[in-house]
Amino acid sequence: MDYIAFIAGLPEMARGEWKPPLSVFDFREQLKDYVREKDRQLLDLFFLPRDHVQVLRLLRKEKPDVLQTVFPLQVLEEEVIAPDDRIPAYLRHFITDFKEGHLEEGLLPENVLSWRYYDYLQQSGNRLVREYAAYSLNLKNLEVALNARKHGREIAREIVGANAFADALRASGSRDFGLSADYPYVEQVIATMELEDLVERERRLDLMLWDFLEEAVKFEYFSFERVLSYMLRLMLLERWERMSPETGRRVFMELLERFRQGFQFKDV
Template sequence: MIQNQYYYLVAGLPELFFEADNRKLDFVSIRDWLKQNLEGNDLELIDTLSLHYDNDNVLSFINNRNTFSERGLVPRDVYDDVKSNLKQFPSYIADFFTELYTERDEEVLANEDEEELQKSVEVGLYNRFYDYVASYNNEFLQKWFCFDRQLRNILAATNARKLGKEVAPILVGNDSINVALSHSQALDFGMRGELPLMDKLMPILEISNLFEREKKIDMLRWDFIDEANIFNYFNIDKVMGYLLKAEIIDRWVKFDPVLGDALLKKYFNELKGTFDLNAAFEEQ
C-alpha cells in the first residue's frame, strides 16, 4: 500500500535530542499540530499511540482512583455512564467492559482487592489492546507495539521476581518469550544471546541507580524508534516515531533527578499495582 508522504511537515519538524534541554517542549501541542497536518487513515494510526492513556483511565475508573489523563481519546464525561456509552470507546475497550460487567457485578467490582484487579483485569485489558493494535496494517506500528509488549513483560517479570511474586499472571500475550519469563530461573531468563532485546536490556538492569536505569530504558526505546525508521523519511511512520520521541522527552522534562530517584525506590518497594509511576511523572 502506498503511504502518504509529508515532505513539508517532516522537513519542518525541529530535531529532537534525548539529552538536550527540552523544557520548552509541549507534547500535547505537538500531537495536536501533527494531527492537523495528517490525512485519511493516518489520523487513526497516530491515535493508536495515545491509547495507553485511555488504558490508564479505564484502570483508574475500575479501581476508583481519582486520576484521569486528558491525553486519552475518550473524554472524561463518557465514564459517567460506561454501559450507555460503550460505542464511544475503542472497540477493544468496549468489549473489555462488556465482558467485565457480564462476569462481575458492579458492586463486587468496586470492592474487589486492587492487587487482584491488577493481575487479572489489567492483563485482560492489555491483551485486548495489543491484539487491537496488531490488527493495523502498518509495519512501524506492529514493530513498535511488539517491542513495547516484550519490554514491558521483561521488566514486569524482573520486578515480580524481586518481589517474590509469581510471574505468569502478570504477563501480557502468549508466546515463547513469556514461557521463558514464567519458567526460567536464570538471571537472563535463558534468553541472552537468543533475544536481541534481552542482550541490550541486561546491562541496563544491572545499573544500581534507579533513576539512571529508567533513563537508559527510555534511551533503549529511543534507539528502537531510530532503527525501525531507518528507511522511513517522510511517511506516517516517521511522524509516529517523532511523536513517540516527543512523549519520551515530555516525561523527562517534568522529572527531577533527586525526587525521581526517591519515587523510583518507592515504586520498587511497593506491591505491584499500588504505586502508579506514570502518575508520579505527571505530578511533578
C-alpha cells in the same frame, strides 16, 4: 501519503538530550493541517492509556481524573453504562467483562487491560505500530520478570501478553530466560536492571526505545512512520523534561515503592 512539508519543518531531536524542541500538544496541533484521518487514529492509539485510567475509575465508581483522553469524559461515562462501537473493541469487551466478573483470574484489572491493549496494537495494519508495541511490551515484561525473580515473587502472575517472549519469561528458570540468542537486547536489559540507581534504569530503558524508533525509520524519510517515530520520541523527551530535581526525587520514590510492592505494569 508523504508528509514532506511537515517533516521538513520539524526541529531536530538529539539522543540523550532530555529537553524537547516542542511539546507533544504543539506537535499534534501543527500536524492537523497535514494528517489523514486514518493516520490520526493511529497516533491516538498511543494516548489511549489515559482513557484506561478514566475507564477504571468510572467502573470502580470513583471520581474521574482531569485527563486529556482520546474520548471525551461524557463518551467514556456512556460507554461504561452501555458499551458500543464508538470505542475500540478491546476496551468495549473489557468494560463488559469487568462488569460481569469475567476478567482473567489472578491478574489486576490494570494488567488485564494492558494485555488486551497490547494485543490490539499488535494487530494493527501499520508496521511500526505493531513492531513498537511488541518491542516495548517485551522490554516491560522483561523488567517485570527480573524484578519479580529478584524479590522472590511468582513471575507468571505478573507477565502481560501471550507471545513467545512472554511465554519464555513464564516458563524458563535460566538467567536470561533462554531469550538472549533470539533477542540480543535481553542482555542489555539484564545489565541495566542490575544498576542501583532506579531513575538511571528508567532512562536507559527509554533510550532503548528511542534507538528502536530511530532504527525503524532509518530509510523512511517522509512517511507516516517517520511522523509516528518522531512523536513517540518526543513523548519520551517530554516525560523526562518535566523532571526537575524535586520531580526526579518524587519519581525515584515512586519507582522504589513500585519495586518494593510489586511492579504494576505501566502503559505506553
